[in-house]
Amino acid sequence: MNVTVFGLSLVELLVLASAVVLVLARWLPPGARRPSTLAGAAALVVSATVLAVLGIRWQLLPILAGGVIALAFAAPSLLGWRAGRRARWWLALPGSVACLALVLAGATAAWALPLPVFPEPSGAYAVGTTVVQWTDPDRAEVATSRTDDKRTIVVQLWYPAQDAPPAAQRARYLGRTAREAQLVARGEADYLGLPAFVLDEPTRARTRSVPDAPVAGGGDRFPVVLFSPGLGGVRTQNTAWAEELASRGYVVAAVDHPYDSAVVTLADGRAVRTKVAATGDQAEDDRRAAGWTAVRAADLSFVLTQFGRLDRGEIPGLLSGRLDTRRAAATGHSLGGAAALQAARQDPRFAAVIDLDGFPRDPATRPFHQPVLALTHDVEPGEEPDYIPRLTQVLQLSTATGYRLTVPGTAHLTFTDAPLFMPPLPALIGSVGRTAGPRITAAATVAFLDATLRGSPGDLAATLSRYGRLTVL
CATH class of the missing domain: 3.40.50.1820 (Alpha/Beta hydrolase fold, catalytic domain)
Structure with a gap:
């Protein structure tokens, strides 16, 4: 798995991006919440499946946990429940902050302790x-x-x-x-x-x-x-x-x-x-x-x-x-x-x-x-x-x-x-x-x-x- 940006491969970057989208979808304008949640959920499932085959690094576990928890709380939107059934903002905010903290902790760990990528030797041999x-x-x-x-x-x-x-x-x-x-x-x-x-x-x-x-x-x-x-x-x-x-x-x-x-x-x-x-x-x-x-x-x-x-x-x-x-x-x-x-x-x-x-x-x-x-x-x-x-x-x-x-x-x-x-x-x-x-x-x-x-x-x-x-x- 080739590391590309901030110690994360392309698949791992997709996991990170989808988890962030799921956490923040609750705070988007009403018309964007459902499509953003659907897109984030699909990306998380696909990228997590690929990582399960390639091997999941421990740094990705907090990111996946934050995304999954956010997805669980977003289930009412995906199921078409009425907006009135959604949690009050002051109740949802601590959960969103906790999920985002998990995601950022995993991203920081991946950046601080990356898979080493050795430089390509520059000589003729x-x-x-x-x-x-x-x-x-x-x-x-x-x-x-x-x-x-x-x-x-x-x-x-x-x-x-x-x-x-x-x-x-x-x-x-x-x-x-x-x-x-x-x-x-x-x-x-x-x-x-x-x-x-x-x-x-x-x-x-x-x-x-x-x-x-x-x-x-x-x-x-x-x-x-x-x-x-x-x-x-x-x-x-x-x-x-x-x-x-x-x-x-x-x-x-x-x-x-x-x-x-x-x-x-x-x-x-x-x-x-x-x-x-x-x-x-x-x-x-x-x-x-x-x-x-x-x-x-x-x-x-x-x-x-x-x-x-x-x-x-x-x-x-x-x-x-x-x-x-x-x-x-x-x-x-x-x-x-x-x-x-x-x-x-x-x-x-x-x-x-x-x-x-x-x-x-x-x-x-x-x-x-x-x-x-x-x-x-x-x-x-x-x-x-x-x-x-x-x-x-x-x-x-x-x-x-x-x-x-x-x-x-x-x-x-x-x-x-x-x-x-x-x-x-x-x-x-x-x-x-x-x-x-x-x-x-x-x-x-x-x-x-x-x-x-x-x-x-x-x-x-x-x-x-x-x-x-x-x-x-």
């Missing part, structure tokens, strides 16, 4: 996606007490693909199956302390990529971009960004970090919940964050190693012979951005780093050689006073040029998919709108990756300056 699970035999799983438990991660890849038929089924957003999507949504809601219904719509969403689509022809070898999500985040949290990069000729690999990501569904069916929890002690929480960051950084390096094996055909996969691991970037959001910085410092195989609003957590920060792009939200005076100084200090340790770009009107979640489906509150997703955040994130990072991994000519600083306040380090 169609986009495919696949999910793999890899176990590192050289690392023990530190989150469990079993000595034989090795570190296992789940990785989702987005890659340049051959054009798919228009009818090809697109990938689900939060998981490979409806069950996985629901598990992830419930786990994410629990982690964030939100009611489960807030993430109902993302479980139904489809993205722009095709599962396991054939890789694009031509034999080109694609640069690789590894991504670590935020603390408690999941591998799909930056899908719009990943799909845009893949359409531009990059392979993006986003990592689910078990016991850290909100929920990770393993191949054996287990759903691993996060073990991350704050203690309230700032020093202890900083120590724990440094430990999680170190594990994530090692995960990123392991994925890069696996990419090399995949490219050489040592492990099976769609992308054998198509990966250019000499042009690899470590990227991440929030704690994942801190992990990307630490991975680059520890692993010289990474050629570039992108930190999406992440506070550095590396306790052993030393000089590193990669260029860095750090996107930060619009930090208010007095907010997080250590963030920008610490980030600047770390960026200055790079022996290559670093770029710190502060994007006006943004919040911490602006750089994720959250603006596509979360309530449009400036403190939550910024004030730049639902689509501007993902668009700016993709545009700035593509410009940086093209310059650092592909050597594209042009003035990178001038390009980045279009999107915010730039500091070149």
Whole structure:
């Protein structure tokens, strides 16, 4: 169901319009009451029937309830009863106000929590996606007490693909199956302390990529971009960004970090919940964050190693012979951005780093050689006073040029998919709108990756300056 206006599809808009007509028909001139009620009733019945087949979202229930109640009170007019039998206006007014309030509440909920519609990637390639699970035999799983438990991660890849038929089924957003999507949504809601219904719509969403689509022809070898999500985040949290990069000729690999990501569904069916929890002690929480960051950084390096094996055909996969691991970037959001910085410092195989609003957590920060792009939200005076100084200090340790770009009107979640489906509150997703955040994130990072991994000519600083306040380090 394609969302068109204010988070509502055309059929849902018809339900809304018919419910409003039924509520207001009582207050129209006498000659217009009966035809308006008949038209509203017919439209409500038809549109509700269509929704019953397609699936009714919970946001539509108050709208339907308001319309049905108004229709019940309008029955005398439809049955041709005398006007004198109608309720007095002062008795009808509270009922009309209550019905209208129900309708508006449903419309507001649909606007605030819409079905996410992912932007069409603008690059030359169609986009495919696949999910793999890899176990590192050289690392023990530190989150469990079993000595034989090795570190296992789940990785989702987005890659340049051959054009798919228009009818090809697109990938689900939060998981490979409806069950996985629901598990992830419930786990994410629990982690964030939100009611489960807030993430109902993302479980139904489809993205722009095709599962396991054939890789694009031509034999080109694609640069690789590894991504670590935020603390408690999941591998799909930056899908719009990943799909845009893949359409531009990059392979993006986003990592689910078990016991850290909100929920990770393993191949054996287990759903691993996060073990991350704050203690309230700032020093202890900083120590724990440094430990999680170190594990994530090692995960990123392991994925890069696996990419090399995949490219050489040592492990099976769609992308054998198509990966250019000499042009690899470590990227991440929030704690994942801190992990990307630490991975680059520890692993010289990474050629570039992108930190999406992440506070550095590396306790052993030393000089590193990669260029860095750090996107930060619009930090208010007095907010997080250590963030920008610490980030600047770390960026200055790079022996290559670093770029710190502060994007006006943004919040911490602006750089994720959250603006596509979360309530449009400036403190939550910024004030730049639902689509501007993902668009700016993709545009700035593509410009940086093209310059650092592909050597594209042009003035990178001038390009980045279009999107915010730039500091070149």
